Amino acid sequence: MPDGMIKEPSFRESVDLMFNRAVSLMDLEPGLEEKIRVCNATYTVRFGVRLRGKMHTFTGYRSVHSEHMEPVKGGIRYALGVNQDEVEALAALMTYKCALVETPFGGSKGGLCIDPREWEEHELERITRRFAYELAKRDLINPSQNVPAPDMGTGEREMAWIADQYRRMNTTDINAAACVTGKPPHAGGIAGRVEATGRGVQYALREFFRHPEDVAMAGLSGKLDGKRVIVQGLGNVGYHAAHFLETEDGAKITGIIEHDGALFSPAGLDVDAVRAWIVKYGGVTGYPDATHSSDGGTVLEQECDILIPAALEGVIHLGNVANIKAPLIIEAANGPVTAGADEYLRDKGTVIIPDMYANAGGVTVSYFEWVKNLSHIRFGRMQRRQEEARHQLVVDELERLDKYLGDAWSMTPDFKQKYLRGADELELVRSGLDDTMRTAYQSMREVWHGRDDVTDLRVAAYLVAIDRVAASYRAAGL
Numbered sequence: 001m002p003d004g005m006i007k008e009p010s011f012r013e014s015v016d017l018m019f020n021r022a023v024s025l026m027d028l029e030p031g032l033e034e035k036i037r038v039c040n041a042t043y044t045v046r047f048g049v050r051l052r053g054k055m056h057t058f059t060g061y062r063s064v065h066s067e068h069m070e071p072v073k074g075g076i077r078y079a080l081g082v083n084q085d086e087v088e089a090l091a092a093l094m095t096y097k098c099a100l101v102e103t104p105f106g107g108s109k110g111g112l113c114i115d116p117r118e119w120e121e122h123e124l125e126r127i128t129r130r131f132a133y134e135l136a137k138r139d140l141i142n143p144s145q146n147v148p149a150p151d152m153g154t155g156e157r158e159m160a161w162i163a164d165q166y167r168r169m170n171t172t173d174i175n176a177a178a179c180v181t182g183k184p185p186h187a188g189g190i191a192g193r194v195e196a197t198g199r200g201v202q203y204a205l206r207e208f209f210r211h212p213e214d215v216a217m218a219g220l221s222g223k224l225d226g227k228r229v230i231v232q233g234l235g236n237v238g239y240h241a242a243h244f245l246e247t248e249d250g251a252k253i254t255g256i257i258e259h260d261g262a263l264f265s266p267a268g269l270d271v272d273a274v275r276a277w278i279v280k281y282g283g284v285t286g287y288p289d290a291t292h293s294s295d296g297g298t299v300l301e302q303e304c305d306i307l308i309p310a311a312l313e314g315v316i317h318l319g320n321v322a323n324i325k326a327p328l329i330i331e332a333a334n335g336p337v338t339a340g341a342d343e344y345l346r347d348k349g350t351v352i353i354p355d356m357y358a359n360a361g362g363v364t365v366s367y368f369e370w371v372k373n374l375s376h377i378r379f380g381r382m383q384r385r386q387e388e389a390r391h392q393l394v395v396d397e398l399e400r401l402d403k404y405l406g407d408a409w410s411m412t413p414d415f416k417q418k419y420l421r422g423a424d425e426l427e428l429v430r431s432g433l434d435d436t437m438r439t440a441y442q443s444m445r446e447v448w449h450g451r452d453d454v455t456d457l458r459v460a461a462y463l464v465a466i467d468r469v470a471a472s473y474r475a476a477g478l
């Protein structure tokens with residue numbers, strides 16, 4: 001967070017400032033700008049759970065930023081610092097993110113003030129079920145109105161509890177599984193959701209590096225191979241991004257910053273080994289094959305090619321921005337750069353791939369999961385229909401061969417299966433995600449390069465997103 005000396009806007013104000021910068025370049029009809037910007041409603045709940053012999057009171061939030069499309073969508077965060085300003089900022093980012101990647105949702109976000117590490121699993125289950133009950137009875141969890149997902153401090157396990165709680169409260173709702181996404185595969189989830197946000201970060205970087213002019217704007221050249229990367233937060237998003245970049249693109253992860261300090265190794269860290277150490281010991285302290293610093297901030301400021309903040313908001317602020325050396329920052333976390341730091345970096349020429357695009361992989365694959373749940377059909381099978389339509393001639397030919405060859409098909413089972421059953425779910429999810437990340441990048445890029453008054457990707461992303469939200473308000477006649 002900022003040094004005490006420097007007063008910066010809150011997270012929500014920071015998001016609004018970025019929004020206003022984009023709106024000043026648009027020609028929206030009077031009143032529409034405000035309607036889009038404001039948060040529609042935030043529900044605060046305080047509930048008690050009897051644990052360890054006494055009653056504990058917990059505070060939670062669910063904020064609905066925009067219902068221009070329903071259901072609204074956004075994760076549930078478990079962290080001690082959760083507050084109304086934060087959930088409203090995150091809900092607003094969800095509205096713009098969904099519009100940018102064209103998932104048909106409004107924006108929402110929730111949070112519970114809790115340190116999950118302080119509680120046993122069975123205690124967390126009781127707390128989560130009670131929180132889910134409080135939200136579901138007000139339709140703040142509902143397959144057609146409000147669909148949560150994982151965020152910091154939550155994952156598949158919590159989503160399975162939430163889905164089960166909703167199902168118990170709505171036993172006749174045939175679409176109950178679609179009330180939340182990010183569920184484990186055996187509880188209605190979809191392959192590839194856990195990795196989705198980090199995978200999306202990788203796809204976003206691959207798309208960026210497909211455009212040498214864009215790469216040159218960051219003062220870089222070449223491909224991802226050999227690029228020095230520093231990652232802050234080796235949780236769900238940071239780990240998957242770092243793991244895929246290291247193992248599939250040849251990037252060198254030179255720094256990893258965690259809650260208890262940071263590791264640095266110019267030769268490159270073994271991401272899986274660091275992750276295993278964190279899982280075992282709760283942090284990076286003591287990890288043997290790197291230089292350890294108890295002050296994570298020093299590694300954030302190290303030389304590198306790509307900086308990936310993947311933990312908290314507001315980590316690059318007016319107090320440290322002058323020391324940030326990375327020429328390219330990809331915002332895997334939501335809001336890691338404050339509005340003031342953003343302006344400083346823009347003036348310096350640092351290229352920032354903004355959060356609303358960079359971490360949209362999660363909501364994209366959540367959309368696939370929601371569609372899968374509502375369709376009540378195995379995802380691969382549904383996709384097969386499209387495949388078949390596209391390859392109708394091939395399918396006709398296969399059927400003809402089927403009749404002709406009969407049992408002889410057993411000689412080529414893989415070939416036949418591939419065509420007649422469709423690709424497997426993970427393959428489909430990954431290709432759908434890749435396609436989404438490419439298309440969204442193109443839409444931002446057209447604005448970035450196509451308008452003289454647009455000099456950065458963040459404002460380009462806001463322009464595309466706000467334009468789409470405005471169009472849906474106009475269409476609805478509001």
Ligand SMILES: NC(=O)c1ccc[n+]([C@@H]2O[C@H](COP(=O)([O-])OP(=O)(O)OC[C@H]3O[C@@H](n4cnc5c(N)ncnc54)[C@H](O)[C@@H]3O)[C@@H](O)[C@H]2O)c1
Pocket residue numbers: 150151152153154197232233234235236237238257258259260296310311312313332333334359360362363
């Ligand atoms: N999970 C998702 O699908 C998803 C989707 C979109 C955006 N995001 C955003 O990505 C960010 C991370 O989410 P996540 O799901 O990976 O959370 P997570 O809880 O899985 O991981 C967060 C990691 O950050 C570390 N951390 C905490 N405080 C830190 C500090 N001060 N310095 C360095 N590291 C610290 C934690 O120890 C943990 O390893 C958040 O901003 C979240 O809103 C997550």
